[in-house]
Amino acid sequence: MNKQAMKEKLCAAIDARRDDIIAIGTKIFEKPELGYKEHYASSLVQQVFADLGLEYRSEIAITGVRAEMKGRESKAKVAVLGELDAVVCPEHPHADPQTGAAHSCGHNVQVAAMLGVAMALKDTGLMAELDGDVAFMAVPAEEFVELEYRNKLRNEGKIKFLGGKQEFIALGEFDDIDVTMMFHSSNSEKKIGIGGTSNGFIGKLIRYIGKEAHAGGAPHLGVNALNAAMLGLMGIHAQRETFRDSDHIRVHPIITKGGDLVNIVPADVRMETYVRGAEMDAIIDASKKVDRALRAGAEAVGAEVEIVQLPGYLPRYNAEALNDIFYQNAVALVGEDEVARGGHGSGSSDIGDVSALMPTIHPYVGGISGRGHASDYAIADPELAYIVPTKLMAMSLVDLLADGAAGVAGCQADFEPVYTKESYLQMWEELLNS
Ligand SMILES: [Zn+2]
Ligand SMILES: [Zn+2]
Structure with missing residues (x-):
């Protein structure tokens, strides 16, 4: 099957799963949990993996979950990430009355889209046409909050890092990954933003x-x-x-x-x-x-x-060949006028740490109204918020893993890692002891 036909099949499967995808996001939205405490979201992810017949490992970095799908060959492995945690926003109408946690950063959307990609690959049987594997990772604790609580976990030896992806790196969960993809939801003017940097x-x-x-x-x-x-x-x-x-x-x-x-x-x-x-x-x-x-x-x-x-977290680094793959698919989905490239955001994310080690992409996808981390944050356009990024990641997986995983090889050839895992861990240790 050619790549275009595979992409069309995946997109049709995602449309057929539209209600399931949005239902997962809504459930997590209604039960927000703070980082390293996301037990409900974690169990929901495990349930979906089980329903799809995927083996998974749980309790990685306390609440993280990881499942895998094998291609017909295993020439490369791409990780699709979704973050489990909420942020504190007690004034939000859907805030947890006890903890003040609310999903006003849209991580619920990420988890739903990650699972949507798994559903589409399973429903279409298309892994049998791809030459690499896909790892699905539900990662805890992207929001760097409750520093005192997390530092206590750190002193107790339960975590090394305050961010979940950093902890996944330290635990070796990224050792076998060649390319990583995820997205954040946004309220920006254009529907999709690709290739920006961050603090x-x-x-x-x-x-x-x-x-x-x-x-x-x-x-x-x-x-x-x-x-x-x-x-x-x-x-x-x-x-x-x-x-x-x-x-x-x-x-x-x-x-x-x-x-x-x-x-x-x-x-x-x-x-x-x-x-x-x-x-x-x-x-x-x-x-x-x-x-x-x-x-x-x-x-x-x-x-x-x-x-x-x-x-803390590293600035975000870009892999241009990977940006190009996403750009082409983004244009196919929403049109050239609706795709922005570049720019700098002064927020931060632990995807920055992953992006220093391997080709990584973290686009912004719209569909949100209101302000990030604030009480008026809402999902205004479920189609754009949930379905478009699910399709964007699924289509890009085809480009990365079809034809002998040539796309992954192209991304690696184009990318110079800032650190190895060892030099990365050493960098933080030296910095904090200086
Ligand atoms: Zn946030
Ligand atoms: Zn976030």
Whole structure:
């Protein structure tokens, strides 16, 4: 069968599965869970894999799941990813009342589309025409949140990294993968955006330690850790004019604990922050300035400060041959006028880490209204949000794995990895201990 015929067959199978795909996304949307706690979404993925007759492994990086489909030959292996976790957005109408979690980053759509690709390949029997394998990975914890909780998991030895894909890398789940694909949903003007870059970052957990005292009766006996934190924040603001526009630096701390009781001088104040940027060198430079500012706040009032450096995410790297494959299929699906290429987003994702190791693609696909990570985030166009990306990934799998997996070979020839797995793990270790 030629590639065009295979693509048409897959797209017809995806149309036939439209209701199943959207139903999975809706179920996950209605039961949002935060990273490394996505037990419901994980069990749903396992159920679909079981229904499709696919063997799978679960509890990878706590909640992750992986299944595989074999081609007629195994000349290459492509991973299709979907993220399991939600973000915190208590004002969202579908937020979990207990945790405040809500799917206002659209990861539910990713999981549904990943499973949609598996359904289409199974329903059509087309793996028998492809010369490589496909790995389906439901990955936990893309949103880098609840730093204190995850750092505790880290100290307990349950995870090494705060991001699920990083953890999959460390666990060896990407060792046998040649090319990785996934997408994020978006509300941008054009329907599909391909080949953009994004910021990387370092995370920080900050704790100011002062001395408690009666806030009214004897504040002179205390050391006010909240004042230390405020001065630390002011110090960070004073660095901003030194950040170059081209580095896209973003520093956005929050205070997660501001004191214990209003009539006690705050002695334990905690903050979390990211230091983001477009290149690691710029991130490291900004990170040193932020640490200096934080320490100066403590120095000013005689408090102490503890700064825990956490492995954040890498900037996103592009593989142009892979972008070209997706671009052609995107144009076939939505027309040239609706496909954007390039651009820089100052957000971050752990797909950046995967993209430093192998050809990886992470397009943005529309269908969303409202703001990302906000209460008005909604799926406005289910066809565009769910069905178009499912078809885009399925069609691109044909280009990658048909004809002796020539597409994968082309992507590899075009791509220079930034790190090997070993040098990647070593880089984070050195950075965090520096
Ligand atoms: Zn997000
Ligand atoms: Zn996201």
